[in-house]
Amino acid sequence: HHGAVWGCELSKEGGILISYGGDRTLRSWVRTEGLLFPEEEAEKEAQQAADKEAAASLAYAALDKADAEVGVAGQRTALHLKGSEDLVEALDLAMAELERRTEGGVNAETKHPLLGSLTPLQYLGK
Secondary structure (H helix, E strand, O other), X not given: OOOOEEEEEEOOOOOEEEEEEOOOOEEEEEOOOOOOOHHHHHHHHHHHHHHHHHHHHHHHHHHHHOOOOOXXXXXXXXXXXXXXXXXXXXXXXXXXXXXXXXXXXXXXOOXXXXXXXXXXXXXXXX
């Protein structure tokens, strides 16, 4: 816990201990036969954090050399958001045009000015 431990409860079998504390977290502790060395656990966590940071810096270095449209997975950029908006608009346009063409009516043969000579599905593919 990152604060005071307020209390703990032990399971009936005695294999699991649940603690709760001032940081508003519950922690479960499972009894094992192995020994625990806090220093080694802290070192292991520090190494994992360093590995994660090194991987991120390598990914960003690769991005500097790559095409401008490439980004780290999950990273939201202005280009990413603009591309998402454009895709949604294209899908909406294609769906509306498909509905208009299947319903028939007076304007079924009229081409949509944004589609040009393309069908709605061809427009999505470009």
